[in-house]
Amino acid sequence: MSTNLKLLAKELGLSISSVSKALRDSYEISAETKKRVREMADKLNYQPNPFASSLRRKKSITIAVVIPEIANNFFALAMDGIQMVAQQKGYHVLTYLTHEDHKNEESTIQQLKGGRVDGVLLSLCRDTADVKHLASLHETGIPLVFFDRVPETMECPTVTTDDYESGYKATEHLIKAGCKKISCLSLSNYLSITHKRMKGYEDALQHHNIKLDPKWVLQCTNDNATNLAMITKMLNKKDRPDGIFATVEKLAISTYYVCQDIKLKIPQQLKVISFSNLRTASLLNPSLSTITQPAFEIGKESAALLFRMIEKKTFGNRIDKIVLKSSLIERDSSKK
Amino acid sequence: MSTNLKLLAKELGLSISSVSKALRDSYEISAETKKRVREMADKLNYQPNPFASSLRRKKSITIAVVIPEIANNFFALAMDGIQMVAQQKGYHVLTYLTHEDHKNEESTIQQLKGGRVDGVLLSLCRDTADVKHLASLHETGIPLVFFDRVPETMECPTVTTDDYESGYKATEHLIKAGCKKISCLSLSNYLSITHKRMKGYEDALQHHNIKLDPKWVLQCTNDNATNLAMITKMLNKKDRPDGIFATVEKLAISTYYVCQDIKLKIPQQLKVISFSNLRTASLLNPSLSTITQPAFEIGKESAALLFRMIEKKTFGNRIDKIVLKSSLIERDSSKK
DNA sequence: TGATTTTACGAAAACGTTTTCTTTTATTTT
DNA sequence: AAAATAAAAGAAAACGTTTTCGTAAAATCA
Numbered sequence: 001m002s003t004n005l006k007l008l009a010k011e012l013g014l015s016i017s018s019v020s021k022a023l024r025d026s027y028e029i030s031a032e033t034k035k036r037v038r039e040m041a042d043k044l045n046y047q048p049n050p051f052a053s054s055l056r057r058k059k060s061i062t063i064a065v066v067i068p069e070i071a072n073n074f075f076a077l078a079m080d081g082i083q084m085v086a087q088q089k090g091y092h093v094l095t096y097l098t099h100e101d102h103k104n105e106e107s108t109i110q111q112l113k114g115g116r117v118d119g120v121l122l123s124l125c126r127d128t129a130d131v132k133h134l135a136s137l138h139e140t141g142i143p144l145v146f147f148d149r150v151p152e153t154m155e156c157p158t159v160t161t162d163d164y165e166s167g168y169k170a171t172e173h174l175i176k177a178g179c180k181k182i183s184c185l186s187l188s189n190y191l192s193i194t195h196k197r198m199k200g201y202e203d204a205l206q207h208h209n210i211k212l213d214p215k216w217v218l219q220c221t222n223d224n225a226t227n228l229a230m231i232t233k234m235l236n237k238k239d240r241p242d243g244i245f246a247t248v249e250k251l252a253i254s255t256y257y258v259c260q261d262i263k264l265k266i267p268q269q270l271k272v273i274s275f276s277n278l279r280t281a282s283l284l285n286p287s288l289s290t291i292t293q294p295a296f297e298i299g300k301e302s303a304a305l306l307f308r309m310i311e312k313k314t315f316g317n318r319i320d321k322i323v324l325k326s327s328l329i330e331r332d333s334s335k336k
Numbered sequence: 337m338s339t340n341l342k343l344l345a346k347e348l349g350l351s352i353s354s355v356s357k358a359l360r361d362s363y364e365i366s367a368e369t370k371k372r373v374r375e376m377a378d379k380l381n382y383q384p385n386p387f388a389s390s391l392r393r394k395k396s397i398t399i400a401v402v403i404p405e406i407a408n409n410f411f412a413l414a415m416d417g418i419q420m421v422a423q424q425k426g427y428h429v430l431t432y433l434t435h436e437d438h439k440n441e442e443s444t445i446q447q448l449k450g451g452r453v454d455g456v457l458l459s460l461c462r463d464t465a466d467v468k469h470l471a472s473l474h475e476t477g478i479p480l481v482f483f484d485r486v487p488e489t490m491e492c493p494t495v496t497t498d499d500y501e502s503g504y505k506a507t508e509h510l511i512k513a514g515c516k517k518i519s520c521l522s523l524s525n526y527l528s529i530t531h532k533r534m535k536g537y538e539d540a541l542q543h544h545n546i547k548l549d550p551k552w553v554l555q556c557t558n559d560n561a562t563n564l565a566m567i568t569k570m571l572n573k574k575d576r577p578d579g580i581f582a583t584v585e586k587l588a589i590s591t592y593y594v595c596q597d598i599k600l601k602i603p604q605q606l607k608v609i610s611f612s613n614l615r616t617a618s619l620l621n622p623s624l625s626t627i628t629q630p631a632f633e634i635g636k637e638s639a640a641l642l643f644r645m646i647e648k649k650t651f652g653n654r655i656d657k658i659v660l661k662s663s664l665i666e667r668d669s670s671k672k
Numbered sequence: 673t674g675a676t677t678t679t680a681c682g683a684a685a686a687c688g689t690t691t692t693c694t695t696t697t698a699t700t701t702t
Numbered sequence: 703a704a705a706a707t708a709a710a711a712g713a714a715a716a717c718g719t720t721t722t723c724g725t726a727a728a729a730t731c732a
Binding site: 352365 | 718
């Protein structure tokens, strides 16, 4: 079949071990032999078998990225950052999409316990309530770093953003723009990012003496049509909010669609601000005020942290919690 | 370390081979033994070592996806489709980003020759001029399917869209909206998609007796700032186009930014239509007329084709060329 | 010169599966 | 009951590396 060490050794009149050592630039092999070996390897287009190598060395040179979805600006950017670091380190990247279903998350994690990868980067799905599967992966000793959507009940390395502060600032921004009845659109009641963003929302309201009305906290689903219906229902009422804080991008987009549909004017009748990594935020009608997370950097930092854990396991008693800052960008959708 | 067949066999008082067969549900093993084995495997949380398995079976249960970028609506959607099929087939997916640099493409392909994957899905980078590396991968016998950005000079299975027709229709659409001086923004002069889309543009002009003016065919680069400058320069001239056909999404976005910057009104002063998978196309100011490729389906079809090739190598003498249809969606940016 | 170290290479075991080929035991047939 | 067959399990080789250990020959030392 394809050329392997055995064939190479035969061609060169050397032993398999010597050829292997020569290719790995071992000090045990003379310079001229190394040269001969390398030339023959090139000539025969030798590529080492990664499985044999991984089996023997107990190293896969591969990491896994487990995320809810990829057709999502935030995750695509984070992925970009991860890939950059991985490529630089010479690692391969396996991607798994959970599509917000914890069943997929669990089975993926189960698979990864087999040792297919040297480390795992993960962002939880919206319906992950318990983290037994993750704790169990952690126990196998495979380095695991969470980013953005991290578990609340587990001691683990994480890379996140200042979600509480961002939620607070976003809400305060709406208040200062004159909103009195501010709705919060949330993705999940399991995720810590939602909890934190909403806590910021609640605290901002309280500090500005606005009573939180539970009817304006919308628990959205994973189904777009349902979300549109929920938002439409809320905005069609006489007593409707005058501001919306969307904790994730897609809910802001849904809001825009609803407003287009029911002819509600942003920002005159409804002000909107949202977490978002839309590159077209400033081209929307009206341009969308956003809290923008440094998604690419989150990816980079997460991967860098993971590699630190992979490379020096000894320092593993320390648990890193990296927090990056998001930025609030005021645009027309929240104009006074 | 982790539990393997040896340990399992010892615990069960069986041989390694019997345990292996039991887990693979071989007819050589009795039903009750199988049950015992499975229970013990569960109890000890056994996960087969994928490298040992791949080494022995010469199967990686893994495919590679090589794409220019992931922070791109088209590729993210295609990836989603690919992942869906792969997951369904029980395959793992390795992702490689070339960032539009053929050096990366080449080194990635070189790596993949080692047999790390059972098949490759690839979309060329904009500067891939020659395809030696791809032909060479093809020769190793690893199934290879191209999607969207496919090579022109190589016989190979492809999944594409009706790029010529789309280019023609987009241009004709602008003509019918009253445009006389239509510019075409192109990404690369190596890619067949660009050639086809531009050929459609050229033919549409010709059929409507509009002479093609080369100064309105803009060869854009991979650098955003440069593109902005080029577009700005063109649109700032006295003699500027009254319509723009962008062959890729990002160039339409750049156009919007330029128009916002130099206060050129779309569609009154400039009509725009673009290839795009933006979910916010209809929320832009003004809403963007698009040719939308079925990106998710392209991913699905490509993966399905690849798996057909992986599964029955014998039928490999036939070369599939799948062509899907894009749809032209008229919105305000090209209104009369 | 003889003893010691260094240099360069080879032999062989190991990594954890899968699979072919035997072998043992149980069952059926004559 | 002996012979033939079927069922169930085990032994061992193979997949292609890496790495430890061993050993010639060459170089250095006393």
